[in-house]
Amino acid sequence: MSGIGQAVSRLDGPGKVSGRTLYIGDIPLDDVTYAVMVPATRPHARIRTIDLAAATAAPGVIGIFTHHNTPRFGRIDVPLSQPVMPLQDDRVLYEGQPVALVVADTLERATHAARLVAVAYDETPFDADFAADLSRTEVAPAFFGIPPDNAKGDVSAAWSAAEVQLEGVYRTADRHHSAMEPAATLAIWRDGELRIHDATQGVFDARACVAQALHLDPEQVRVSNTFIGGGFGGKGWGWPYQILAAMAARELGRPVKLVLTRAQTFTSHGYQAATHQTVALSAQRDGTLSSIRHDSIVAGSFAGDHVEGAGWDTHALYASPAFSTTHRLRRLHRGNPAAMRAPFGGVGLVAVEIAMDELAYKLGMDPLALRLKNHTDVDPSDGKPFSAKKLRACYEIGARRFGWSDRRAAPRSMRDGRELVGYGMSSLVLRAYRFAANARVSIDRDGAVRIETATQDVGQGLSTVIPQIAADALGVPVDRVSLVLGDTILPVAPFTGGSSATMSVGSAVQDAAVKLRERLIAAGANGPEGYAGALAALNVESLSADGTWAPADPEASPAIFSFGAVFAEVGVDEDIPIPRVRRIVGVYDAGKIMNPKTARSQMTGGVVWGIGQALLERSETDPRLGRFVSKNLAGYLVPVNADIPEINTTFVESFDPHASPLGARGIGELGALGVAPAIANAVFHATGVRVREVPIRPEHLLVG
């Protein structure tokens, strides 16, 4: 059989390896026009003039939009969207903000004409340099329903009374999603209705944004996608390019295709904002923590309210009787940041888990023993038990697989030829974001099962796992199950993000499939003709059932988090200090795993993201020009094949009934957690140089 827990090969594999899969930019459209944005070249300015003479006269130009002729958009209030709308007035709030949109009959002509748009700016003073003045901050707004500050117990009293104190400042860099598929929108206005193909991670959110902006009833807008060429949090909704494509299609009455250039992807749909985090740990001599303080200053934007919630999950890590987490926002003249794999706690773990390693050295303890000493099976914030925590087993299995006991405690004590070798480790924690979802499952007399739900597949394997869940419930082979997804005409499902899709949508699909099975059994499916007999008895060609699922009230639930442990080995040449990862072992506690084959790939991918965070990924901002310097994949370094060593991941499985009826929690971001601090700690062990910043670069190690 091919139900839950089976290593089914990706059902969407044949289309993808053959190039037959249609991503948004591949969809054929009759009479299509090409839209190209003109981005602002200044981070803070007023547009004095826009000279369109040359662009208007260029061959093939169909229309040009600026703030002079673009309709006034309605206000968008959809969560996680950027509220500042494009082409509404002469103000520029960030470099890359669209200041014109050119539409022409071919891509080359549109691209050329866009270059002919001559914009003159009156520049105004700007601040795009995060580190320049960290005193100019504000209390971060509550974001995604999570307040900026959280505390329990008396942290300052515990700190003052402690036998051992450790405080450090840790920094993470601006990073860009850099999905391989640049975001794309196709918009068609026909008979008062807007049809949008968009590589969005939330078709309903995107629909709401477009409807609000264009003053339409949501029922007049249909948004869909079948495949997304990578999202990672960057393929959102309500971003200017999406609104502009929809607007142009309506104004021109022609289908509009807008595909971002690679450079535009760096300024069009967010980024992971840089952070400056202070962590203070106090402990008894035996390693027992008495307080954790985690204060984050995060880079923000004048164009939106995104907050990189680095400390959101810190309280759930260790059994400290007192903790305090704060978030302060430093707004800059840059576009609004966005969630990026792995956001929030994924950024905060870098600081807390390097600090824990420092504390272990200060105490003369093994870093793993320090974690075990402070292990907790209840959420320290409210004393509620965790839903199904298996972190102790993760530590134990990880340490054994890795050979942690071979580690010599002293820095610079291990080597392999010319390479200094270091071992480091990290704990990790991820809260379970879950959302209400709906699905419909139907079966026909040939035994073909069809699932319909509006969820989006970003490549994580949902198109395989969701059919497995229905196949499991109905007792049919998975190759009899088809899935229709990513469309606002389908049963409502949440955006794909926050490692939530399998729990949320999978549970709704299971509910629908179980209801369908019960109806079929009631109609006589236990007879020799099976489901077909039941359909015949009902005198119908097919039968469907609607399913739904919503998370229980959090007040009545245990604390639902996933956990894990990562162990890293690095090598650093003694003369040329370029740190290289030699191997990674990760062991994860995420409840029940639906498909070990696709799950392993997700974890491997996450670990590679962690390696990028640790050693490569940093978007430099030029403080004088107020812009990201390297808006391309040659200057913004992501890992390539030759960067990646042996990666060994496994799960400690358990059935978590509190997280979802499937027993599963989410894994999309899990693999990316804890990797960077484990690598940073291994770099210290190898070299004796403590780097409190990622990515770690050779210059950090060129000391002494």
Added chain:
Amino acid sequence: MRTSAPSQPGGGIAADDTVAISLHINGELRHVLTDRRATLLDTLRERLALTGTKKGCDRGECGACTVHIDGRRVLACLALAVMAEGREVITIEGVTPADGLHPVQASFIEHDALQCGYCTPGQVMSAIACIREGRATSDDEIREFMSGNLCRCSAYPQIVAAVRAAAAGA
């Protein structure tokens, strides 16, 4: 408040910016009207409906647009369409059998060497060439000679396994 001059408009382009060319693609001679400035990639995708070749960066950094020209790996975003006249162009559509899959494609599925799939046609085209070039004799060699193709989902270890297995079967 500082004031800047308008940016200088670019040079003009004659109205007759189109050009008729003939390309040998996947064993067929295709006649196409394209823009003189058009890359091979955009001509394949926007004018010949061959969308299996993907555009990731448009400047030779990601490898998603890898095709074969006269048997060699070429980045279609760095080649002008007019330069491909008289040469043999093979795209992902050209290596995929009408019924079934190329052994490298099957190996990618078997080893789960893809997730979102956007880089995958380029990975497959590079892998076929990598094996043919004799550069798939060890894992380290595969890693090195497949490093021109980025995979942000980061299926790199599985890609190495897929190429190794396909090379062993070749």
